[in-house]
Amino acid sequence: MNRALLRLSLACLAMFVLLLLNVNYVQAFEAGSLSTRPLNTRTFDQQFQYQRGAIEAGGVKVAESRLIKGTNEYQRYYPFGSAYAPVTGYDSIYGATGIEAAENKLLAGTDPRLAVHNLIGLLTGKPKLGATVYLTINPKAQQAAYQALKADGGHDAAAVAIDPSTGAILALASYPSFNPNAYTTLDGTKLDKIDLAYRKDPAQPLLNRAINAAYPPGSSFKVITSAAAFSTGKVANPQTTVPAPTNLALPGTTHVLINDGNEACGDGHPPIILAFTMSCNTAFGALGMKLTGPVLRAHADDFGFNNPNLTIPLDVTPSVFPHVTDPALTAYSAIGQFDDQVTPLQEAMMAAAIANNGTLMTPYLVQQVQAPDLTTIQNASPSALSHPVSPQVAGYIRQMMVSVTNNPAGTAYATANQQVAGVLIAGKTGTAQNGVNNTGLNDAVFTCFAPAYSPRIAVGVIVKGGGFGADAAAPIAVQIIRAYLGLK
């Protein structure tokens, strides 16, 4: 019987080998996906028993985990609350938003890149810690942006500032905002109430207007229409004259395009720089029809429009330039009306591309990630997203944008001229008409960069219902620039 017993022991061995292989599969191979399954509350509960990594901006902590007294649980704390809310988002027991969500694995310490650090920590008995995320945000610019938006008087508004040479986002603010500290309670019922109140609020404080809300760009789109005109050779240089009638008849319709205030634009054949400075609708409407819709769309795409894949690493709502072929609608699209939609980030990207000699850098929010032992596990490497215009064309547009703020005829001369402070701002205003027959309040838009000939910051601002771009949006951009450049 011993031979049969031997075979029986082989069968037993086989059973144990199968069990061992299977537990290896479950606990090593599948472990990650099992522990992060949405219904697995263990991972969720566990994260409050370890110190989540901090989020820092310019040497200041903007999110950190603090031990709740008398327990072994940590609670998230956001020292600057709503000012940074569109960037940090919140981390709650039900879920996270913003950087808290985008960098969750690193902050929670579950990222595979932290596995070795965690293992060493486990063996040496150190408590588990998350990685620290360093943002590109400049605290002065961020505070200035939020305060300026808030001071504007309750309009929906957002501002984004970018370092044009790298794409690093220096400020990203949205108003009205929310208090992320309200989301850090560990009490589920309380959290439900708070969340519901925020969601029901008609002011939509949870909406990140800087990247997730799109508005008509208005005349600020003339930057792109000009780029297309110069790049295609339809207009040779800023001094080339363009037709700019007082009334532009739109083919196939009874409508006419007029300039703001029904004013004439120069002598009707101004150089394009003057049309740009005064923001003449007829000049750019006619130019748009000459360029055609598809050509405008191609150039808009180069500036970052219609891109559903942009993440910073927060998901960015695509800015829209429509598929337009009808000449009349093309004329409207060329001056930023009709179906054109932009995010404040897109406004900043337009200025940044011109400021960076025609190369648009990919915008990003995370500069560096450091493991708990202070070794760097991720470092931002700036990369070009696209090359919308040549350096020569960028130079032409820069010249025109400088004229907008420094020529007494310019739309932003009164509000964005900072020569007294010693800095030259290059910008373009936008005032988008809203509502039926343009009876609604106008959206104010401003896209700019400074200093004009050695740019360090590009800013996009949109104030919904703010009125003229120059009046509402430009002063906000100026305050951000002054704060960032340290002007008195």
Added chain:
Amino acid sequence: MTAAPNTARTAAAPGAPVPMPRGRRGTELLMLVFALAVVLFAYASVGLGLNGKLPSGLVVYGVAFAAIVGGAHLAVRWLAPWADPLLLPLAALLNGLGIVMIYRLQASGRGGNPGLQISTMSASSTTYQVLYSAAGVAAFVAVLAFIREPRVLQRYTYTLGAVGLVLLAIPTLLPSSMSVVNGAKVWIIIGGFSIQPGEFAKLALAVFFAGYLVAKRDVLALAGRRFLGIDLPRGRDLGPVLIAWAASLLILVFETDIGTSAIFFGMFVAMLYVATQRTSWLLIGIGLFLFGSYTASKLFGHVGERFTIWLHPFAGKNPAGPAYQLVQGLEGMGFGGVFGTGLGHGQPYLTPLAQSDFIISAFGEELGLTGLMALLLVFGLIVQRGLRAAVAVRDPFSKLLAGGLSFVVALQVFVIVGGVTGLIPLTGVTTPFLSQGGSSLIASWALIALLMRVSDTARRPAPQPIQDEGMTQVVRAG
């Protein structure tokens, strides 16, 4: 060393160059101390993990458990001095870790987060488990004391067969209020006590199968027709295997317990194969089982559901519905990962019945893959030591009994651990030594006692002939 082995050694010494096998009780004691140390460290670790301080019962439970296993060791020195030295420490280690995990589950969550109290556990669960351990060791000592030779059991082949069948049948005959716990109709509930008779029936039937097969093995081994290179048994000899199959199917249908049914039938087929050495029996047995379970899965909803849950645990509403328990267990194990959360740091109490059927997933969560593999290796070692005794013993009945009992441990571990980890459809059987509950623990200790008795018989040196006549055959008394 107690007196018995010493006398044996001195008796053998004069003039005989024959090397005497050693009793190895010293090894057993050393390993037992090691097992005890592991258990006490684990217990201390639970307290530190939960509250940051040593558990208050450390000394009481520690001393109680040490006394229980120490008593078992002394009994072995007295009653089975030649028995395998590893079986007792391995069983003690598993039993101790089981108590530690039950204590941990009863205490639930960590200091700041009290966690869920398991409704099926009470504050005295740990104390009861320690008392059951004492009862288990008492059964262990009783088996060693009353059964001095495994062959004695052969006399009671049919008696024990009848006892086994009656034990199995009782729950099916009782009303649900006296036999159903958590949906399984495998209990006898009298007063406050509940007994799982199947655990004891397993031992009785193992003896019955061994006795019956040893008597009939020559007939059963007769070859009938040859088909595809395999000698098929004669048609008329199919009777016993068909009866065993029918009985196991009846358990399946009436007790809604596919696991127990698989274990009994598997034990029978394995022992039939060892007795006859005919591969054909193995194939017929496996074929019948597969056919039976497939048909059952089609005919009976609860069996079919087990298969669906096994194949698609994460599909649709399964994770929150019928597969909730399995998915909770798997998520816990996944959460534990390679090194586990550490005792007291996880949330194994989220899995329903973590203290009984799913205790393996609780270990997986808190001790990790490494801890779980260590536990499986301990079970594997018990099986290996049992099979070693089966190979070493000469008497065919003892051989068959030890082989069958070892195999049934392996099979039971395979069925429950495989079920909990998603390898095979989940069926509720206890995890030997680990699960909460007295019946399983007492039966497991009795099983270890039987294996040690066989091992003792196998390793006991034959009485030395007075004159070295070489050819004299020594016949030991039964």
